[in-house]
Amino acid sequence: MTTPDHQSPAPQPSAPAAKDRIYRSPLGLMGGVLLLALVGWLGIDALFRGSGHTPWLALAGLILLVPLVIAFTLRPAVFANDDRLRVRNPFRVVTVPWGEIASLRSGYSNEVVVKSGDKYQLWAIPVSLRARKKATRRQARAEAEARGGGRSGMFGGGAFGGGGLGGGPRGSAASDGPHRAETDKIMDDLRATLERQEHAESAQGEVTVRWAYEIAAPAVAGAILLAILLAVG
Template sequence: MTSPLVKDRIYRSPQALIGGVLLLAIVGWLGIDALLRGHGHAPWLALAALILIVPLVVAFTLRPAVFAGEDRLRVRNPFRVITLPWGEVASFRSGYSNEVIAKSGTKYQLWAIPVSLRGRKKAARRSAKAEADARRGRTGSAGRGSGGIGAGIGGFGGGFGGLRDADDATGPTRAETDKIMDDLREMLENRGPAESAQGEVTVRWAYEVAAPAVAGAVLLVILLLVG
């Protein structure tokens, strides 16, 4: 009896997707307007610019994704697709960018999981506030147990302050992309030794993205030189 197929976990950047759609809308509007209303070489320049810019926008915003399956990790970056069996993954590293490191020592950046320094700072503040609230709660409980009316008044004040601090501290205490990297590390630990997760690392260049961009760039340069 064969085990059921496990669907890949797909990780993408919502901000990149939204930004890509907006950029494509702006570029398309300007480009089509130039094609329809331009004079002389303007329509040809607009066409060349569209052929150059649209693939680049797609490559850096809509295309990046990380597919984490039962046996392998597939990283789709702007111009490459890297497939790493879990048995060939050495570790994951998070710094100013998130990376997967193969056992050969080669590093591959995870474009679809960008590091958010702002998210890390917010999560760190929430974590520190939660710890402070916990300490304050323990101290308040001890004070109410030994004090009288004054402790009771302090208890009311601490209670209201606790509610306000709890509201301020709501939300995750760890950045979202850091939690994703934790998930990937857990999958590596669980699936790395599996027999079905062994193999070779493969890298495929995305010619379907690079070729139109190069063609647009060449056409744009020719038009500017002819000009």
């Protein structure tokens, strides 16, 4: 009588990779689409209706300008998950594990500073000083309303009902938390992820930088062609 062979346990499926949170500039995307439409309209019109060297100049201009518009408007993005931060800037992609990040700095621009001392600007998360000032004014107004709520509470039991002048909207404005510019909120979110994941085993590794030759090569080719056409006259 034979005994059945012991079957090895079925391999367990690997845990799904954490999904990236993607941060991009809505204004950059909108501006890029409009610029591409304008460049395409002018360039194609000159390409098909121009005479002499004009079509060649239009072609060279399109080869030069289209990659640059894409690079500075549509391309920038920041991808974040529990393992690493990937920064896609106009001409390079920087992948930084959370364990290699020294700080996320906000000044006139938002930057990631790695432990080696190198800094990389976050093109997709631009700083808006106007938005910061607006958020500061809203925060000051909310704090003033919160302070005034106690003084106006004397009207609470009168003809105005239980809430009084100091209840309702003023109380809710104070409880909404501090007002922050949208890009500052994004940086706060990234800093929270850094604090949570910087010592995780899966968040260790090396910083890698890859240049975007698919953007640089056609732009350089267009610039060379345009220079030759202008030199020839």
